[in-house]
Amino acid sequence: MSFLKINNATKSYGSTEVLHNIDIDVQEGEFLVLVGPSGCGKSTLLNMIAGLEDITSGTISIKGQAMNGVHPSKRNIAMVFQSYALYPNMTVGQNITFGLEMHGIAKPEREKAMAQVAEMLQIKPLLNRKPGQLSGGQRQRVAMGRALVRDPDVFLFDEPLSNLDAKLRVDMRTEIKKLHQKLGTTIVYVTHDQIEAMTLSTRIAVMNGGYVQQLGTPKEIYDSPANLFVASFMGSPSMNLVPAKVVANGDGIFAQLPTGLSDKVNLKFSNPTEALKGFDQKEIVLGIRPEAITDPDGADQKANHVEQIMNRVIVTEPAGSDTYVMSSLGGKDCNARMRADAQVVAGQDVPFAINMDKAIPFDPFSELRIA
Amino acid sequence: MSVASTDNAISTGRITRAFIYLMLILFATFYLLPFAIMVINSVKPLSEINGGNMMALPQVFTLEPWFKAWSSAQIGIEPTGLKPYFWNSLKMVFPAVAISTVLGALNGYVLTKWRFKGDTILFGLMLFACFIPFQIVLIPMARVLGFLNIAGSTPGLVLVHVVYGLGFTTLYFRNYYQVFPTELIRAAQIDGAGFFRIFWRIMLPSSGPIIVVSVIWQFTNIWNDFLFGASFADLDSQPMTVALNNLVSASTGVKEYNVHFAGAILAALPTLLVYIVAGRYFVRGLMAGSVKG
Numbered sequence: 045m046s047f048l049k050i051n052n053a054t055k056s057y058g059s060t061e062v063l064h065n066i067d068i069d070v071q072e073g074e075f076l077v078l079v080g081p082s083g084c085g086k087s088t089l090l091n092m093i094a095g096l097e098d099i100t101s102g103t104i105s106i107k108g109q110a111m112n113g114v115h116p117s118k119r120n121i122a123m124v125f126q127s128y129a130l131y132p133n134m135t136v137g138q139n140i141t142f143g144l145e146m147h148g149i150a151k152p153e154r155e156k157a158m159a160q161v162a163e164m165l166q167i168k169p170l171l172n173r174k175p176g177q178l179s180g181g182q183r184q185r186v187a188m189g190r191a192l193v194r195d196p197d198v199f200l201f202d203e204p205l206s207n208l209d210a211k212l213r214v215d216m217r218t219e220i221k222k223l224h225q226k227l228g229t230t231i232v233y234v235t236h237d238q239i240e241a242m243t244l245s246t247r248i249a250v251m252n253g254g255y256v257q258q259l260g261t262p263k264e265i266y267d268s269p270a271n272l273f274v275a276s277f278m279g280s281p282s283m284n285l286v287p288a289k290v291v292a293n294g295d296g297i298f299a300q301l302p303t304g305l306s307d308k309v310n311l312k313f314s315n316p317t318e319a320l321k322g323f324d325q326k327e328i329v330l331g332i333r334p335e336a337i338t339d340p341d342g343a344d345q346k347a348n349h350v351e352q353i354m355n356r357v358i359v360t361e362p363a364g365s366d367t368y369v370m371s372s373l374g375g376k377d378c379n380a381r382m383r384a385d386a387q388v389v390a391g392q393d394v395p396f397a398i399n400m401d402k403a404i405p406f407d408p409f410s411e412l413r414i415a
Numbered sequence: 416m417s418v419a420s421t422d423n424a425i426s427t428g429r430i431t432r433a434f435i436y437l438m439l440i441l442f443a444t445f446y447l448l449p450f451a452i453m454v455i456n457s458v459k460p461l462s463e464i465n466g467g468n469m470m471a472l473p474q475v476f477t478l479e480p481w482f483k484a485w486s487s488a489q490i491g492i493e494p495t496g497l498k499p500y501f502w503n504s505l506k507m508v509f510p511a512v513a514i515s516t517v518l519g520a521l522n523g524y525v526l527t528k529w530r531f532k533g534d535t536i537l538f539g540l541m542l543f544a545c546f547i548p549f550q551i552v553l554i555p556m557a558r559v560l561g562f563l564n565i566a567g568s569t570p571g572l573v574l575v576h577v578v579y580g581l582g583f584t585t586l587y588f589r590n591y592y593q594v595f596p597t598e599l600i601r602a603a604q605i606d607g608a609g610f611f612r613i614f615w616r617i618m619l620p621s622s623g624p625i626i627v628v629s630v631i632w633q634f635t636n637i638w639n640d641f642l643f644g645a646s647f648a649d650l651d652s653q654p655m656t657v658a659l660n661n662l663v664s665a666s667t668g669v670k671e672y673n674v675h676f677a678g679a680i681l682a683a684l685p686t687l688l689v690y691i692v693a694g695r696y697f698v699r700g701l702m703a704g705s706v707k708g
Contacts, residue, residue, distance in 0.1 A: 096601050117607030129602035133620035142616075143606035190602075 047072040047230050048093070048198055053102035055088055063088055063254045065102070070247075075224050075231045079241035080251035081277070086234045087202055089251075093232060094123050094200050106197055117146070122191035123200040126207060128183045130175035130190075137162075137171040140189045161189045181212045188223070201233040205240065217243060238278045242266065250274045268404070272411040275331045275404065281381075284337070286374030287408070288330040290323040297321060299330050299405070304356040304372035305393060314349040314400045319414050328414065329406040334368065336402035337380035339388070343397035351398045357390050371396065457481060457676035464672045480671070484678035489668070491650070491661045497678055499651075500658035504638060504685075506569050507654055511576040512633040518577065519584020519629060524618050526585070527592040528600050529610070538589060544582025549642045552579065560647060567649035575647055576637045584629045591625040592618065627696035635686045655682045 046069035055063040063085045070076050078086040091097040093104055095116035104111045111119055122143075130139050140161060141154040149157075162168045165185045175183060184204065191199055204220075205213045221244055224231055235241055241248050242262045250257045250265060250273075258270040269275035275283045288301040291310065297320060298310040311330075313320065343350045358377070361368040362384065369380045369388050380396055388394050405414040456464055457480050459473040486496035526538050556575055557566070565571035595618070603613045619626075644654040659682045663675045690697075 091601075094601075094605060096604065116601075116605045121605065123602065123605050125598040125602060127596055127598050129596065129598035131599060131603070131617050133617065142603070142608075146607035146612065190606075 046070060047074070047107060048232070049103075049105045049108075050089075050093070051103045051105070053089075053092065053104055054100050055085070055092060055097065056100045061100075061254065063092075066256055068249055068256065068259060070230060070232065072230055073228045075233065075244055075246045077233045077235060077241040077245035077248050078251055079235055079238055079248055079277075080257075082236060084251040085254045086236075086251050090123075090200055090202055090232060090234045093198070094121055095119055117143075120194075120197045121200055122194045122196040122198075123202065124187045124191050124204045126203040128175075128187040128204075128207075130183060130186055132175055135172050135174055136167065136178070136186050136189075139175065139186060140171075140193050143190065143194050157193050157195075161193045164192070165189050180208050181216065184208065184216055188220075192223075192227075197230065199229055199231045201231065201235075203235055204233075206235070206237070220244060239280060242278070248278075250277060252277070267402070268413065268415070269331070270413055272329065272331075272406050275406070275413075279333060281334050281368065281379050283331045283333050283404075284373065284376070284378045285329050285331050285406070286376050286378060288328055288374055290320065290326055290328055290405075292321060292324040297324075299328070299403070301330070301374040303353060303374075304358070305354055309353050311351045311353075311398060311400060311403065312349060313403065313405075314347070317415055320405055323405070323407075323414060327408055329408045330374070331404040331406060332378075332398060333402060334379040334381040336399040337378065338397050338399075339382045339386040340395050340397040342383045342386065344399050344401075347399045347401045349400045351400050353396055353398065354393050355396050356393050357388050359390055360388055369394075369396075453676045453680055457673055457680060459673055461669070461671055461673050480673035480677040481681070483671070484662070484674045484681060488662055488671070488674050488678065489665060490658050491665075497655060497658050497662065497681055500653055500655045501681070503569065503648075503652055503658075504655040507572045507576070507652070508634060508637050508685075511573045511580070511637050512630055514573065515577045515580040515584050515633050516626060516629045518581055519586075520588045520619060520622060520626070521614065522581070522585040523588025523590075523592045524614055526589045527595070528597060528618075538585070541582050541585050544579070545586060547582075549579070549640075553642075553646055556643075557647070566647060567652065569648075569652045571647055572643060572652060572654070575643050576633075576640070579643075580633050580636065583632060587625050587629050587632075588622070591622065595621070624696055627693050631689055631693055631697050634689050638686050 048068075048070040050066050050068040050070075053063065053066045054061055066089060068076070078089060080086050088097060092099050093111075095111065095114060099112050106119060106121070130136075131142065134142065137158055140158050144154045144157060158171070159168075162171060165188060167182065167185050167189060170178060170182060170186065175186065178186065187204070201220075205216055208216060217240060224244075233240075233244060242265075245262055247259065247261055248265050249259045252273050258265055258274045260268075265274060265278055269278065269283075272285065276285060286301060288299040288311075291298045291300045295312070297313045297316040299313065300308060300310050303309050338344075340350075340352055355371040355373070357369055357371055359370040361370070365384060367382045367384055367386055367388065369382050369386075371378050371380065382388065406412065407414050452469060455472060456469060458476055458478065460475055460477055460479070463471070463474060484497055486498050487494055488496045490497065490500070522541070526534055556578075560566040560571045560574070563571075563574070565574065599617060600613055603617055608616060638654075639656060640654070641656040641660065644657045645660070648654060648657065659678050662678050
């Protein structure tokens with residue numbers, strides 16, 4: 045039985061439904077990330093798990109107990125907020141133990157729990173300070189300490205890293221992941237940052253428009269996105285989505301599309317599905333991630349089929365570790381990720397190697413992956 | 416009385432600066448003059464005042480008028496001085512200020528953090544209280560006090576001032592809490608604090624500046640109120656302002672101007688003190704919420 049079960053949950057404000065029939069099962073010890081653009085309903089869903097927003101219909105249960113109507117403090121959850129929400133009038137120590145005090149736990153035990161958490165998060169020297177005297181990263185730690193000290197069933201994180209500067213964000217990300225590995229607690233984590241989602245989670249729920257677009261492991265989400273939204277939202281730089289036509293002949297199944305040089309190039313699919321065969325002579329959208337388009341020397345040697353084409357370079361963007369090369373494919377700008385020392389110059393015609401194992405066809409009308 | 420900072424002052428030339436100072440000194444003198452005359456005349460024997468020049472400094476310095484105003488001047492029919500009425504005022508002001516401030520804070524807390532259907536309309540209606548003139552509530556209030564059987568008593572006056580002040584204190588706290596992060600309330604809810612615990616442990620301790628505003632505003636208004644005091648108090652609950660009026664406007668005997676001046680200063684002292692002690696927070700608190708820091 046799942047640890048946290050969201051069963052057919054909806055949320056409406058008046059007559060506007062903002063979350064539609066959400067079904068998510070989370071196992072004990074899982075790290076579930078809810079990711080999506082702002083306004084997709086991910087924070088609302090988190091607040092519903094926390095009990096800060098009521099559930100319009102459906103159920104949310106923790107450890108098999110329905111939580112509908114149960115007060116937030118009785119759900120045995122802890123939450124870390126985007127703004128950290130540290131009580132400004134209390135010291136760090138008081139902030140951490142406030143929840144325990146409210147639950148009627150005796151002072152010696154509170155002190156003991158606080159010392160443990162302070163040790164774990166290395167915030168011992170800060171215990172007597174006020175939140176106003178702390179840096180962003182320190183506040184973040186204290187906010188986590190306040191959640192940890194309760195020893196909750198489920199941790200809820202609401203975009204906890206978005207107020208930190210870039211470097212600190214990466215550090216804290218690692219820290220959170222370490223913490224999860226050490227404690228093994230169940231975490232539901234909301235973010236709009238797809239890299240955070242990929243790196244932290246054991247499973248991701250990609251949300252948009254109040255629907256869960258896809259629920260799966262980071263690898264599933266990245267390699268087999270369920271639809272065009274998931275494909276374009278996850279990954280940075282985002283997946284190239286180019287219009288193409290399916291052509292089947294004796295040699296196999298091809299995606300036919302124009303490049304910057306010729307008006308017809310055939311790209312052979314490595315392992316076409318039956319469904320794709322049904323699209324013969326029809327339009328599709330072909331999704332290819334930038335890292336699947338490289339210079340021929342940098343192509344994946346283990347790939348089943350690498351298609352090599354000549355194309356004209358529009359712009360190069362050296363990023364240090366890689367060089368991004370823009371060309372035209374299917375009438376659209378197409379981003380390729382080449383090795384840093386690949387010799388390409390804007391305006392030149394160079395060979396591109398496309399790893400067709402990683403090419404994903406989408407139905408342009410339903411926007412679903414053709415599988 | 417806020418602390419002026421020199422960083423954001425516009426740099427000006429010498430002559431302009433001299434002109435500005437001149438004007439400031441002139442206006443300061445102009446506003447201080449009445450107070451100076453009151454002080455000067457309150458430490459003169461009556462003969463010096465009757466002798467002619469009110470502006471002249473005292474030839475004989477005496478604190479006699481102060482003692483007389485405080486403890487033995489004729490107020491109405493009793494020669495008690497202002498002393499008992501001073502206590503009456505204090506007994507009225509402290510509970511009235513405390514209750515209206517706490518209730519205002521509670522209202523502000525509910526109106527911003529425990530939103531319910533129609534809360535904006537309710538708040539709008541409460542704002543009306545700020546615009547209702549004193550005179551309009553006199554008769555309804557008299558009925559209410561009579562009905563509650565606290566007419567002519569200090570509790571009655573406290574009730575009047577709490578009711579009348581609630582509109583203002585609610586407005587202050589509502590605007591202050593409007594920008595108070597709601598995530599803090601949510602965090603406290605998850606921590607297991609209920610409605611009142613959140614209020615006492617988290618909201619109130621973070622409300623220093625606006626409490627000062629509310630206290631100063633209420634204290635000055637209630638202490639200086641004359642109409643409600645004159646209308647709803649009887650002899651043993653009359654506030655200082657009413658007693659001062661009785662002292663000054665007594666129509667029998669010699670007009671003891673020096674005693675009147677001393678009495679007037681005595682009546683104004685507490686509000687003066689409140690402004691000096693807490694005034695710097697007043698402007699700060701008024702600004703809080705209106706300008707994003």
